[in-house]
Amino acid sequence: MSLRPDLAAIADAVPQGARVLDIGCGDGALLAHLRDTKGVDARGIDVSAANVASAVARGLSVVQGDADADLPDYPDDAFDMAILSDTLQAMQRPAAVLDQLVRIARRAVVSFPNFGHWRVRGSLVFGGRMPVTRSLPVSWHETPNIHFCTIDDFRELAATRGLRVESAAFLSGGARRSAGLANLLAEQAVFVLAR
């Protein structure tokens, strides 16, 4: 099975046999991949009933719920790794969600679209319009994304929450790219954070 490039970057950060919670797990593609290739104890949360049904149909343990509201239910250190893929920007309170991630898991993997990418900047500067791009395909009034950030914004947020960046991967056009000028040139970022 070929995994979406951003999900593959996340999967690389997950150790063998880890206890994993994927928040905003969608139809469970990443969790199923991690279960099958790394033998992880896979759990998930997603808001969509259709997504949860698909994930459970794959044999995964997934709960229909909302990261903004439901993460406090999990005990401290319940997981080795909490995954938040392409979801942070849709949260009501992203900073509070980050705090929860590193409370319930020792490490958190967070991926998000980079609002600092040159195409996004170009759309605003030259087009005067909210960007609709490959990694942000929905127009502003329909998007679930309410809290956009750039890579530099995210680094600052992590620092103010007292989180250490263990590693970071950057993607553009579905391929990994270097960290150089990532805030301008990367479409997506994948950060591994630790307390």
Next chain:
Amino acid sequence: MDYFDLAAPHDGVLAKAFAGTTTRFALVSFTSDWLYPTAESRRIVRALNAAGAAVSFVELESPFGHDAFLLDAPEMNRVVDGFLRAGA
């Protein structure tokens, strides 16, 4: 049935009733079920999560109330099928 309280013998803490369980759980509720409303299923899910149990939960759309699970519910079948297969 109305007087049964699973939490009562556990100091009123439902999560304690599930402490140490290795059972996998799947809960399915229906939007129009007033007898077993989604909110109560969520309370069970919350307790199972607090106990670290492997739990699945989904609320499915249906206009048929408590009997929805007796009727043709393809989404429920998909969920139950996947859940049972994973345990086989």
